[in-house]
Amino acid sequence: MTDATPTTAPARSRGRRIARGLGAAAAALVVTAAGAGAWYYQRLDRNITTFAPEGIASSRPPVATPAPTGGVPVNILLLGSDTRDDGNGALGGGDEGVGHSDTAILLHVYADHKHAVGVSIPRDTLVTIPPCLLPDGRWSPQRTNQMFNSAFTVGEFQAGNPACTQNTVETLTGLRIDHTLVVDFKGFAAITSAVGGVDVCVPNDVDSYGIHLSKGRQTVSGQQAVDYVRARHGIGDNSDIGRMLRQQAFMSSLIKKVQSKGFDLTTLLPLADAATKSLTVDPGLGSPYKLAEFAQSLQDIQLSDIQFVTLPWRFQGARVAVVEPDAGILWNLLRQDRTLDGRLTGTGATPSASPDAGAPGATGSASPGTSPSAPASPTGGVGAADPALLDVPVTVHNAALSGGLAGRTALALQGKGYTDITIGADTKARRTTLIEYAPSRRAAAEQLARLYPGAELRAGSVDGIVLTLGQDSATPNTPDLNTPDLPDASGATGSGSPTALPSSIPSGIADNTRPADTDLCNDLSFG
Structure with a gap:
């Protein structure tokens, strides 16, 4: 196991314009693959890189408590790095240097460990970036009205600053992040090849920025898979929001592919080996045993029990603003371990009062039981x-x-x-x-x-x-x-x-939700 070192890299090239890939999908499946067992422990242990725990904020949201039905919810931050270092430029093009995290999905695994929701955070979202650790040991000042993906570049660490992005997400959501995983282009390409390709739907012919894809349903792997999830210009509606919808569809298809192949060793070993070579994780997942133990806790989640939702948003010039109180309601639903319609998983129970958008970590002003847009309890059975x-x-x-x-x-x-x-x-x-x-x-x-x-x-x-x-x-x-x-x-x-x-579901949530078992060709554009 190796440690990411805080060396300084040059600033991102001004000429880098093409959007970056869905490394988060790769990271999600690494933990699934690791659940096969620890017999190849030493092999995987040499692959895994952890980021320094010193960069994680000392003041954090509280640890989740066990649910009444048993089990503890888990929050996992999945990040895709667009760094061109260490051979990644061959897949993404452009100059080497510190990478951004243009893909971020907060995966909330409910206490029953049979349901999950993934929240995509647009890279251009304007947020507050809290103090973050710098290479010289100092902490940066808090900065407001910053693009979300710039948190990954604070300090210009060669491998990025995942701890800073984790701190930013905790500040934004009021949720404690239990684990953070980062994967680069190479890891993503290797995973898609290891599973024999992933089914996708390309909304139109693409022949620009060095990317060539044909319209329609097809199976992609390696370079083509990276191109599909990182392309923004020339595909779909040419927006980052539309790209996130394709990434959600891709991640769903990737999970479906792994589940359909079964967890035989001929699939798992190449998958885990390929992924962990390009994976950076928090210290809590810094060994194959920890990854395997964590993966085993997730193995009962079926595709039909996973939903994706994009953080409620609106354009603010060239950037993205968070829509309130919808976003506050979303975060509070997850803090209460409730589904997007306000239910407690495993019990069939409905909330006795609407989630409070004004709870810590949210900026809305609604009060419990009074918000007309918050999920509320049905009056009958x-x-x-x-x-x-x-x-x-x-x-x-x-x-x-x-x-x-x-x-x-x-x-x-x-x-x-x-x-x-x-x-x-x-x-x-x-x-x-x-x-x-x-x-x-x-x-x-x-x-x-x-x-x-x-x-x-x-x-x-x-x-x-x-x-x-x-x-x-x-x-x-x-x-x-x-x-x-x-x-x-x-x-x-x-x-x-x-x-x-x-x-009764706020439109900012309902309009941006994609169940994981949605048809591949459906809802690939926000327009």
Whole structure:
């Protein structure tokens, strides 16, 4: 095991303009691969590099406490370094020098260790960078209104300053970061090759900045994989936000690929060996044994139980501003170990009061139980309808020409108790909502239709239920977590209008959420 040394590197070249890759995805799967066991301990131990613990702030958010159902939530900061040193320039082009961290995902693993949410933080987000350790042992002054990715460059360490980025994320979120992992271009390329390539969807032909990709579904690895996740200009909407959506889709596909191959040694050894050669971690994960132990605690998380969400944002000139109170609500949900719809995992419980956006680490001003946009407790039980009908597989397609509607609907249906929801691709526009169902699922389809007055019911050769959202289902007609639940056997719906159901999930969260099992070609652009 080696230590990252605080040597000074030249400043980043002004000519470096191409965005950098999704090293975070690689880091996430390293811990999965390490769970195979410690028989190759010595081999991996020589690969792992740790960053100095002295740079981690002494004043930090509190350590998470065990949940009532057992288990402790874990927060993992996944960073991708765009450094060109140590041979990375062959994959990314450009000059050598200190790298930025243009990719950052905060992965919150819930206390049940069966659910997780990854929060993407835009590189251009304007944040406060707290004091950080410099090469000469001094601490930098606190700086406000700084681009988020510049925290990684504080002190111009050759290997970057992951401790400074960790300190910045803790300041931003009020969450304690338990582990930080950084991976570079070489590690990312090696991982994609070790798993035999990753399925992606390229939104358009790309032939610029030395990157050549063809439109459509395909399998990429090595250089092509790096190009797919780091490209910004010439692909999709040419934005960093759109690039993050592709990175989220790529990370989901990578996890799916590893899970589908199984954890046989012929897959795991090359994967772990390739990844750890270019991995830098916090001291708490600085050995193969620690990585393996940590990975084993995550092995029960299925793709369908992972969601990605981009930090609620808006453009502020050429930069990105955090949207409040939505961001404060998001951080407080995670501090309370609640899902994005306000539930406690493993219990089915809903919150008794809305999350407080004004809690430490958040800057919103909402108060508990008063925020109209915060998730709140339903007034009744979904069981008033038929709990057995909530387990039916539901695939949601968006035919409403309303961006993000399928994702918002999936979150709202989960809030109503549905447990098996898949996001499908956007389809040809239609005016009315269509509910197709297998003949054996008629009762479940009729129950779902109560949330969509006027929807067409159609039996067909489908597996479970396929919900195709028409323009009549666009906001505000998505199911609402605040309204009384599904009608009871008498057909009564209680108070509230079923035709005007505004979502109780803040739009800054709902509009930026991507379930990990979403179709590869869906939601690859914010525009």
